[in-house]
Amino acid sequence: MKILVIGSGGREHALVWKLAHSPHVTQMWCAPGNAGIAQERLAKNSSLVECVNVSAADLPKLLAFALEKKIELTVVGPDNPLALGIVDLFQKNNLRIWGPNQKAAQFESSKVFSQNFMEKYGIPTARAGTFSGSAAAKKFAAELNGKCAVKVDGLALGKGVLICANEIEANKAIDEILVAKNFGAAGANIVIQEFLEGVEISLHAICDGKTAKLFPTSQDHKRALDGDKGLNTGGMGTYSPTPFLNDAELKKIGETILSPWLFGCAEEKINFCGILYPGIMLTKSGVKVLEFNARFGDPETQVYLTRLENDLVELLDASVNGALDKIELKWKPEVSVCVVMASSGYPGNYEKGKIIRGLDDAAKLPDVKVFHAGTAKNGNEIVTNGGRVLGVTALGKDLKTAQTAAYAAVEKIYFAGAQFRRDIAAKALKY
């Protein structure tokens, strides 16, 4: 099977790596990919994965490429092409593609849509209101004493959620979005949610339109610095499974969210094929969904796919074909930990082009896989090319072993200004 993967981050490297294990794959491309992706070889015939210099948002060029190469399955990593309707476009051109169509991708591309859907179908979520005018928004924020999350409706590169501790902060956030229009059209509407306290974890479920199969739990570390301090980032590390829910609790929570979600999708004629990734808070008064994403998490993918035992091509095929009910998900019992190494300054401004050393030494360690996120080739060197640079991932028989192995690999790698958190999975070890 000829496969095209769209995207260039750590998530896409993990997808390519796992797909490359499958004996079904005869040729694979990634657009635009990165230096690590370009080093992967297919299990079937040892051929290298080819990176194609086309951006993940350039739908016409991606379509032309897929038609020319007669791609048999396209796998979409990031949210942006999904929100732009890549799935609808490919399907119109009789190409098989894995991911939600534009209507289904609204679970991520519109927070107003998601919030309304959750309320309509009884999915447990935060108390919330949706607004386009600042006066009504401020009145609602005042009812919450200003303790709230103000959320831009549309996609905002992970920067569209402003956490407020009091009314002054809430009014400022509302003015920035609705009056100053700092987020442009994406911020024409907002959702304001009450501020929830508890343990935040990620759920993932693979869906085919009728069936949703839940993955084990994972936990991201969104803040840049140790102890959950500093700015919000795309994610500085993760691990799976978490100790916060046992299997029975996870099953129950999964049903609480996924049963009404599947019912609502059927009612609204939404055919969701892909990954539904709810961000949830375990609060004293039960589970609450903070938001839905409509694709694999990054870096959650790195820990999930190092644990997944199923053939990923067969799994994605079943998702596209509506046959997930026939598949049983199988996971390695080991724990996986991913530590993200980022450029100095990230998530603010950062420089690119720093030479990365020690990748081969890290790769020699047992049970370690270094996924590339923002890397590029410069002559014979691999250099930094993004904010998040690497996702150093290790499997271990327990959390401590996996964490120790991941940090041992991080110690082997060097680039100027490398920053990473030293406490990935620490909360779980204390639990």
Ligand code: AMP
């Ligand atoms: P979201 O993109 O909606 O998941 O929001 C980004 C981050 O903001 C989440 O990962 C949470 O840490 C935080 N957050 C979002 N909504 C809330 C809420 N209602 N209460 C507390 N924290 C929240």
